[in-house]
Amino acid sequence: MSRTHAHGASTLPTLSADTILDLLRGQGMRITRGRVAIISALLAAKAPLSLEEIRVAAGKRARQEPLDFATVYRVMETLEELKIVQKIHLGRARSHYELVDPHAHHDHLVCTDCGKVEMLDEPCPVEPLERKLRRHYGYAEVKHSLEFFGRCPDCQ
């Protein structure tokens, strides 16, 4: 029951639940209801989620009691170490999480008024500078974090 590419139309988000679960299995980790629910919630998310949002979304999707907050915290900590998810900072008190897209990352546009977060579908403009940081500054494993803030059309 481990299809990797079998499904109908729609754009495929690179990572499937099975792919991720296999990754966990490969690390000797267990496939628990909580982890399955969390991964399902992340796959369905249209924007980065806070720990509390993940907790609620996972509970709904799996039609089960919401997980304990500490559990969500530790699952996300694990998924982050495995590079399956990444934590992002949107200028709020809480951190948010989203699945890593190994092929093409995206940056974010946050409305400073209503809090809406858009995932930008624009080519990332900083790759050249990133290369320069490697070549001329001598840095290794260079990554970046880029988010835009502004007032969305609805909020003006």
Added chain:
Amino acid sequence: MSRTHAHGASTLPTLSADTILDLLRGQGMRITRGRVAIISALLAAKAPLSLEEIRVAAGKRARQEPLDFATVYRVMETLEELKIVQKIHLGRARSHYELVDPHAHHDHLVCTDCGKVEMLDEPCPVEPLERKLRRHYGYAEVKHSLEFFGRCPDCQ
């Protein structure tokens, strides 16, 4: 005693202590030992400082008892509202602060190993995309936050 551009050689960082203090005065605010010490510390800083770092640096520079943490917090809150300083997020637990450069902002390069922070003296590559977010996405007052992470030459 309010020189705005009078001094010797060296590259001038746009904002002088007097300029800032005049700005505070203009808002009906008082020139206190603490504020003077904090501004002096910020002007001397070679990288963004955390509240605790500001507290210590300000104490040393003014050769006085370190300020209370809450005081530093409130002074920075005020300076931020006046757009004199800005808070930045370097992927750490604490926020960091630095003086705003009204002429040309800079982005940051953080070593994920030793924590060193470099202020990049490179043209910012995201202005075109920022314009597009205004024109085609309809966002107003668009700003951005961009930081790079990697392992510095010393840490490899």
Added chain:
DNA sequence: AAATTCTTGCAAGTAATTTGCAAGAGCAAG
């Protein structure tokens, strides 16, 4: 110098994690 108003230190309060630990749940064996 006195009055006025803004600031500060100190202590208490919050919000968001982060951790310890014993009970519970996967999963490989038998």
Added chain:
DNA sequence: CTTGCTCTTGCAAATTACTTGCAAGAATTT
């Protein structure tokens, strides 16, 4: 299908990083 070994989870307590209330103290004005 039951057992045993380990990994996970829930619950409560601990931490970290702010954030706020308030009365004493300091900067300016009069």
